[in-house]
Amino acid sequence: KAGVTQTPRYLIKTRGQQVTLSCSPISGHRSVSWYQQTPGQGLQFLFEYFSETQRNKGNFPGRFSGRQFSNSRSEMNVSTLELGDSALYLCASSLAAFSYEQYFGPGTRLTVT
């Protein structure tokens, strides 16, 4: 069974631009969660989607948004990029919402200059 895939793997953007990251969960998984990981803050939860609905949200500004499609694939969008948005963005999939077992993708490394 294929694992969680994230595209692109690396991205360089300029301050003020916007970016869209993509995540394809494991086949059959209906929940997708997004996380931001930085050396200073560690792993921080962004949001979780299940059956195209946002079920849970972390403490991030409205510039961070997401959506999930009917095939469970998910996208995360960050608008008006700031230098502090430079991070590894991880996506995790699981069978159900709030499920124990989450499987992480390799992440997208975003650098904002």
Place this chain on the structure above:
Amino acid sequence: KNQVEQSPQSLIILEGKNCTLQCNYTVSPFSNLRWYKQDTGRGPVSLTIMTFSENTKSNGRYTATLDADTKQSSLHITASQLSDSASYICVVSGGEYGNKLVFGAGTILRVKS
């Protein structure tokens, strides 16, 4: 305030030796506690997941313990290998609706030959 604290921050051990990583939490109410291993540049991989009623759980050379009364967990690694060099992250799930995830900052383990 819901918090997860891990110690030590970093650790260097010789190949073949054992080590124990600590995780203390204040998340309440408690749902489950997870230990993840994250290799550099990759997404976290789940090692163990424990609920309130579980005191110990093993996954190969990794053994996690949980004391829900003192709100402490430990991850013991036996006969360490070079491939154990990674960041180990403790994550506690809980909160009013059981959907709050609180991440520890991680312990960076380096195994030397």
